[in-house]
Amino acid sequence: MITTGYPAISGPKSVNDRIAVVGGGISGVHMASLLKEKGYKNIKIFEMRNEVGGKAYSRLRRGVYNEFGTIFLTDIYDQVANMVKRYTPRSRIKSKGLSSIMVREFEFSTWRALLAQNTGERTREAARRRIQEAVERYDRIHTCLFGNYSFELMPRPTPEVMRQIQGTVQDFLERHDLMLLAPYFRTYLTADGYGFINDTAAIYGMAWVPPAVIQGTFTPENGFWILDGAFQAIVIETAKQNQLNVHLEANVERIKRLPGPGGIQITYSTRDHPSVETEHFDFLVLSPAMNSLLNIVDFNAKERHLFSRLxxxxxxxxxxxxxxxxxxxxxxxxxxxxxxxxxxxxxxxxxxxxxxxxxxxxxxxxxxxxxxxxxxxxxxxxxxxxxxxxxxxxxxxxxxxxxxxxxxxxxxxxxxxxxxxxxxxxxxPRFSGEDIARGYIWDVLDMQGQFNTWYIGSSVCFESMESVLEYNNLLMSIFH
Missing domain, CATH: 3.30.70.1990 (Alpha-Beta Plaits)
Structure with missing residues (x-):
């Protein structure tokens, strides 16, 4: 596995530094836990809602948890699986089984059947072989382009590779004669609210739907899993068991960053204490959508240029x-x-x-x-x-x-x-294909820590629980 190729980044300078984490979703709570495990003692999480979890939002009804945000797992969700085992060991990960697809008025099918029809083959076995061949070709292309790497976000590709992956997911599939796999990408992207394959940049599709994910659909379990428990419980238990200092219902109004110790100024109010107050910190971790913070954080020209493009x-x-x-x-x-x-x-x-x-x-x-x-x-x-x-x-x-x-x-x-x-x-929040080609998603990675700030969450990776955990782990692995 390749573990080099990522830039070294800076972060908190001392375990005694005061660290502010804005956002109590899975990315913020997970990052605060990682920092605490590294010995950092003074961490405060500012969460706007009255509970932690963010888009991992679960509600109990009729004896089961209904998932309003994070819905299921795929075969690459190893980080989520590790957190389930560590923080909610009584929860079971079980096969989700098949899904119905309404292809015409009240006419239901399965996406496996639709994929088989898409090949034009007469038998399901022949269709499976053709799809398997396409997956194997995709695997070879993926490895040729990026090699082997440890995290979801691959190291910055070379200019030649960037030219080969420019454009949308559909552009990539057409360019490499892989349109037979388009229904898979539509299932994993469009059907789950992540954008259309003729609009979403190819790199997001390739990072989120690597060959292993498609291979998982050929297994008896179908490659999809649900949690017989609650995704939000993972976040709640992470905060509880790590004794994190979470400030709920915090309305962060302004964040200013000045040079020197204590230069991070967070101005906020709460529902119970509407009078505005300001606290000082040495380092800042931002997990909300970066383009939602343009009027709150004093982003400099470099940051503003990148995040305004989301x-x-x-x-x-x-x-x-x-x-x-x-x-x-x-x-x-x-x-x-x-x-x-x-x-x-x-x-x-x-x-x-x-x-x-x-x-x-x-x-x-x-x-x-x-x-x-x-x-x-x-x-x-x-x-x-x-x-x-x-x-x-x-x-x-x-x-x-x-x-x-x-x-x-x-x-x-x-x-x-x-x-x-x-x-x-x-x-x-995502960059366009043109901005991905300009390397913006890796420019953000290069910028981590430069302004006493880390940017985490879905703005800088992908909108999934696994993705934000992977990105946090990446930052901690290259933090020196």
Whole structure:
């Protein structure tokens, strides 16, 4: 494995330095834990919400946790698996099984069947061989371009490699005659709210969907896993067991960075203490979306140039209880006719109660829930919507709710009741293909620590739990 090729970065200079971590999501809590394990004693986390977790947001309903943000794991989620084992050992990682895909009006299929049809082969075995050949070719190309490396983000590619990976995911697949794999990238990217393959930069697709992930789909477990527990519990237990100093409901209004010890000035207020106060720190760790901090942090020209180039989508998750309705054979459904729309269609739904209680197939499709532990005749289901317009704007919110209601009516969900709805702004901040070609994602890595600041979270890697853990580990490994 290649462990060189990354730049050495600076960080806190003394274990007695006061360190401020802004953001109590998985990236902020994990980084604070890593720093504490290294001997740093004075770490304070500023969290805007009234609980830690961020997009790892879980809510208990009918005896199971429904996941509003992080949904499942893939075969490369080794860092998440390690945290489950360490902090929530009673949780089980279990196979998610297949997903239903609605290809036409109330006509459901599986994505495996669709992939087989995409090859044009008559038999499933012949289709599998063709897809396997394409995966093996992708593996060779991936290794040729990047070699072997230890972390999700590969070391900065050479100019020649940058030319070969320029453009979007679709550009890359077309350039290397790998369009047979396009449905996989659509499943892992577009169908999970990470952008369209003709828009998302190729490097994100190649980092998030390496050959090993696609290979996992050929296993009996299908390469996808769910947590029989709660993703948020991992973050909560990490903070608790490491005795982290978390300041909840902190409204950070301004961050100024001056030279010298104690030069980091954080001005904030809380709900219980609305009067503004300022605290001084020696080092700063930022985990929110960097483009959400442009009016809060005194970014210099170099930082502002990079972070102002980020763009993002938004995510809305709604937990609804209803009667009856039309459903496919599996608890998770992708609505293929909606997946390429960018104006908040319902593109997926997930019945966690059925998935975690192994109610699938005909039992799920027909609504037979007698083998469920609570005997509740109603269906409890999460619905996922994504779009680029601001979901908190009044007119956009009206559109979001209208599309959700239309979907429920279409699938004959009677007596629907919204139990909870969560909106994630600044979802998956990313650079365009052109900016990736300019090396911006590695420019941020080179800049880490230069201004007594580390930038972590999804802005500088990928919007997934595994990605932010991987990036934190990378920073700690090259910190000297």
């Amino acid at each position: 763009y993002n989508s938004n995510f809305v998750t709604t937990l609804i209880e209803s009667d009856n309705g039309i459903r496919g054979n599996d608890p998770q459904v992708y609505y293929n006719d909606a997946v390429d729309q960018d104006d908040y269609p319902v593109f997926a739904s997930f019945n966690f109660y059925h998935a975690k209680n192994n109610i699938t197939g005909e039992n799920h499709r027909l609504g037979i829930r007698e083998n469920g532990p609570d005997k509740n005749p109603q269906e409890t289901q999460l619905y996922y919507q994504t779009g680029f317009a601001d979901p908190f704007a009044k007119d956009v919110d009206i559109m979001i709710q209208s599309k959700l209601v239309s979907h429920l009516k279409k699938f004959r969900k009677s007596n629907p009741r919204v139990l909870e709805q969560t909106k994630w702004g600044y979802y998956f």
